[in-house]
Amino acid sequence: MIPKRILDHVSKPARYLGGEYHTPSMDKPDALKVCLCFPDLYEVGMSNLGLRILYHLLNERPEFAAERCFAPWTDMQAALRENGLPLCSLETGRALKDFEVVGFSVQYELCYTNILMMLELGGIPLLAAERGEAFPPVIAGGPCALNCEPVADFFDLFMIGDGEEALPAVLSCYRETKAAGGSKADFLERAAGISGVYVPAFVRPKYDEGGALTGFDCKFPVEKAVVRDFDKAYFPTDPIVPSMEIVHNRGVVELFRGCSRGCRFCQAGFTYRPIRERSPQTLADQCEKLIRSTGFDEISLNSLSTGDYPGLKELLPKLRALQEKYQVSFALPSLRADSFEGEFADFARKSSLTFAPEAGTQRLRDVINKDITEEDVERCLTQAFSLGYSTVKLYFMLGLPTETEEDLRGIAAIVARARELFFKHRATKKELKISVSVSTFVPKPFTPFQWEAQNTREEVSRKQDLLCDLLRQRGVSLSWSDFETSQLEAVFARGDRKLSGVIAAAYRKGCVFDGWSECFRPGLWAEAFAECGLRPEDYTGARAHDEVFPWDFFDSRVKKSYLAGERDKAFEEKVTRDCRLGCHGCGASARGECEIAGHPRKSVEKSLC
Amino acid sequence: MLIFKFTKTGGVAYLSHLDLLRTFTRIFRRAGIRVAFSEGFHPHMKLFFAPPLSVGTESVGEYCVADTAEEPRAFLQKFNACSMPDLQCLACAALEKKINLAAETRAAVYEAEFSGCRVREAAEEILASATYEIEFTAKGKPARKEVRQQIFSLRAEGDRLEMTLACGEPNLRADRLCENIAASYGGELTRLTRTDLLFGPPENLQSFSVFLHPESPR
Numbered sequence: 001m002i003p004k005r006i007l008d009h010v011s012k013p014a015r016y017l018g019g020e021y022h023t024p025s026m027d028k029p030d031a032l033k034v035c036l037c038f039p040d041l042y043e044v045g046m047s048n049l050g051l052r053i054l055y056h057l058l059n060e061r062p063e064f065a066a067e068r069c070f071a072p073w074t075d076m077q078a079a080l081r082e083n084g085l086p087l088c089s090l091e092t093g094r095a096l097k098d099f100e101v102v103g104f105s106v107q108y109e110l111c112y113t114n115i116l117m118m119l120e121l122g123g124i125p126l127l128a129a130e131r132g133e134a135f136p137p138v139i140a141g142g143p144c145a146l147n148c149e150p151v152a153d154f155f156d157l158f159m160i161g162d163g164e165e166a167l168p169a170v171l172s173c174y175r176e177t178k179a180a181g182g183s184k185a186d187f188l189e190r191a192a193g194i195s196g197v198y199v200p201a202f203v204r205p206k207y208d209e210g211g212a213l214t215g216f217d218c219k220f221p222v223e224k225a226v227v228r229d230f231d232k233a234y235f236p237t238d239p240i241v242p243s244m245e246i247v248h249n250r251g252v253v254e255l256f257r258g259c260s261r262g263c264r265f266c267q268a269g270f271t272y273r274p275i276r277e278r279s280p281q282t283l284a285d286q287c288e289k290l291i292r293s294t295g296f297d298e299i300s301l302n303s304l305s306t307g308d309y310p311g312l313k314e315l316l317p318k319l320r321a322l323q324e325k326y327q328v329s330f331a332l333p334s335l336r337a338d339s340f341e342g343e344f345a346d347f348a349r350k351s352s353l354t355f356a357p358e359a360g361t362q363r364l365r366d367v368i369n370k371d372i373t374e375e376d377v378e379r380c381l382t383q384a385f386s387l388g389y390s391t392v393k394l395y396f397m398l399g400l401p402t403e404t405e406e407d408l409r410g411i412a413a414i415v416a417r418a419r420e421l422f423f424k425h426r427a428t429k430k431e432l433k434i435s436v437s438v439s440t441f442v443p444k445p446f447t448p449f450q451w452e453a454q455n456t457r458e459e460v461s462r463k464q465d466l467l468c469d470l471l472r473q474r475g476v477s478l479s480w481s482d483f484e485t486s487q488l489e490a491v492f493a494r495g496d497r498k499l500s501g502v503i504a505a506a507y508r509k510g511c512v513f514d515g516w517s518e519c520f521r522p523g524l525w526a527e528a529f530a531e532c533g534l535r536p537e538d539y540t541g542a543r544a545h546d547e548v549f550p551w552d553f554f555d556s557r558v559k560k561s562y563l564a565g566e567r568d569k570a571f572e573e574k575v576t577r578d579c580r581l582g583c584h585g586c587g588a589s590a591r592g593e594c595e596i597a598g599h600p601r602k603s604v605e606k607s608l609c
Numbered sequence: 610m611l612i613f614k615f616t617k618t619g620g621v622a623y624l625s626h627l628d629l630l631r632t633f634t635r636i637f638r639r640a641g642i643r644v645a646f647s648e649g650f651h652p653h654m655k656l657f658f659a660p661p662l663s664v665g666t667e668s669v670g671e672y673c674v675a676d677t678a679e680e681p682r683a684f685l686q687k688f689n690a691c692s693m694p695d696l697q698c699l700a701c702a703a704l705e706k707k708i709n710l711a712a713e714t715r716a717a718v719y720e721a722e723f724s725g726c727r728v729r730e731a732a733e734e735i736l737a738s739a740t741y742e743i744e745f746t747a748k749g750k751p752a753r754k755e756v757r758q759q760i761f762s763l764r765a766e767g768d769r770l771e772m773t774l775a776c777g778e779p780n781l782r783a784d785r786l787c788e789n790i791a792a793s794y795g796g797e798l799t800r801l802t803r804t805d806l807l808f809g810p811p812e813n814l815q816s817f818s819v820f821l822h823p824e825s826p827r
Binding site for chain 2: 245292
């Protein structure tokens with residue numbers, strides 16, 4: 001327990017205390033002691049579904065005792081350092097270095113320095129090569145594990161893909177290796193054979209004289225782990241109920257994994273394939289158990305595109321019954337275009353409506369394969385305004401491949417049309433509020449746009465200025481992402497192992513919580529790049545068609561040739577239909593795991609998110 | 610209508626009043642205890658509390674009035690089965706009519722534990738003086754306040770200090786008083802617990818526990 005004199009003087013001390021309802025007992029003397037770390041604040045990490053699933057999955061088994069540790073905010077970091085206290089787990093107050101295995105969930109690129117901060121405060125040397133037998137293996141999973149080369153030097157092992165089966169397999173492997181008197185190296189050697197496991201020490205990237213990547217020395221094949229029977233896969237129905245406010249403070253069920261839409265900029269849309277679904281009955285049972293065991297008054301039905309769930313018609317009456325019985329509400333994060341006519345209306349009653357056209361013209365939406373037309377948006381806005389809505393959020397991306405000024409003017413045209421429709425159909429005295437959010441495009445690995453350049457600083461600033469001018473209208477607010485943040489994200493997203501040095505240098509200079517604008521220090525990052533003899537621009541430019549990527553040794557199921565074909569279609573402004581209408585052979589269904597591949601549907605609903 | 614006495618100790622002491630409210634709502638939902646909801650656009654459970662504790666101050670003597678038809682003994686059992694060890698119901702009784710805890714609270718009793726502080730000297734000097742000014746930080750700014758009239762009693766015993774302080778309107782925060790004592794008389798505050806809440810005229814303060822029947826289970 002952290003002393004009162006510290007807790008009394010930090011912001012939100014409840015972040016560091018644990019003891020929430022449903023915290024499992026750690027009184028399992030023979031269990032393997034694992035710490036699951038999340039390199040962001042408690043309120044962010046506790047909202048993460050992946051961490052929730054893995055934490056409870058491990059603790060339900062007698063052979064594992066999994067605890068949690070979140071990144072301490074700057075005031076707590078300073079207090080721990082001043083008082084010479086280590087960073088500890090919430091459950092038993094054990095320092096990270098005293099666990100048998102330490103795992104990180106790595107959700108976004110801008111948390112990399114927080115990983116180093118947590119390792120250091122937890123008493124663990126930063127570099128895997130310097131840790132030896134005295135320290136626990138440090139492992140990681142999550143979306144960033146897909147291209148983990150920039151942080152490869154800090155980890156012993158990565159887990160790629162679904163963790164439900166892979167994580168217990170890796171931990172059992174560690175237990176067995178240790179019980180047989182094996183070393184950490186023996187464990188890594190054995191674990192490397194498990195599906196979804198990548199041991200950076202066994203993959204050596206090869207560079208030519210100019211520093212360009214030419215290939216890999218690979219000791220083991222590396223492929224993504226895929227849970228086959230998703231309907232029966234483990235799901236926690238009595239999760240920890242946080243006592244303090246967190247970002248998503250509600251129960252969650254997961255409708256399906258994967259996405260059939262194939263938006264060409266979207267990494268999740270390709271890397272969570274093959275598509276696997278839960279049955280409406282399983283979901284309704286999970287919802288009821290969650291409500292009874294947690295007391296949450298809201299349950300969120302999560303997936304990458306909830307309107308696409310084919311069992312929705314069967315599920316909704318079941319949810320309506322639960323709504324009556326327990327006085328709870330259900331949130332459907334991705335709204336369907338026709339939801340106002342349909343059964344969702346009172347399920348999804350919200351104060352504001354969100355649309356993500358992503359691009360301002362039909363031409364550019366065809367390039368990115370975003371299946372929304374102006375008519376879809378107009379029809380939905382008309383319905384919404386006549387129902388009394390007055391607040392609309394619109395999401396766009398700036399700097400997409402082939403973008404011209406006309407596409408940016410298209411954004412302003414959509415906003416102008418929304419205003420027109422509001423004044424024509426308004427059913428409220430409230431003033432119209434349109435929030436336009438424009439993020440800068442970041443090319444991501446395992447997408448058709450993985451070869452594309454990110455816009456330069458000059459291009460981004462010119463485009464942002466233009467949008468500011470175009471959208472200076474009453475009732476319209478514009479927000480955008482700052483260039484340095486998007487650039488850093490782009491560098492790491494497609495980065496290689498040489499970047500480990502930059503991350504360590506930036507951390508040494510004081511960079512932490514880079515995703516938090518109040519903490520982000522672009523000047524220090526610039527110094528760190530310069531010291532390592534690297535430039536961010538080396539990573540954000542266009543890549544050659546035949547270029548070897550740092551993540552090419554790794555099989556994500558969707559074939560590189562398929563992504564290249566999608567890229568060609570993008571430049572021809574040709575769309576690829578939703579794969580629920582017919583399989584395009586992306587490769588994800590090669591082993592028969594994609595549940596929609598064999599069952600083409602006649603039509604799919606439009607999604608606006 | 611029920612009144613119940615509860616604890617807020619350990620880590621739960623660091624929950625804000627808003628967090629506590631949400632936690633109660635969830636406990637009732639888990640326990641299947643039906644509490645009446647308010648009317649209006651944002652219906653909420655009809656729960657009425659005494660003046661909230663400062664974040665970080667523990668308590669073994671909090672009170673809450675709930676608009677429920679639940680039988681007191683069943684309420685206590687169900688509540689405790691669905692709550693955390695640091696948030697437990699100690700006693701519960703039916704009320705004929707609602708008590709406005711927030712408006713009627715006049716004083717609170719605290720027990721402070723110090724380490725290395727001249728506690729007896731502090732108590733004697735403060736009580737002997739007609740004035741006592743404390744310094745604290747409010748909203749990031751240093752502030753001062755005269756509080757002697759809000760200190761009803763101080764009793765030192767070893768490293769402990771039992772205090773009865775004004776609570777409600779006017780109000781004296783025990784944590785601020787203790788930090789000033791530690792600053793003037795050495796050492797540090799290691800634990801602070803509210804033990805009871807009192808109502809009635811200054812010359813005859815009474816504990817809200819008089820509303821809890823003596824036969825209530827402990």
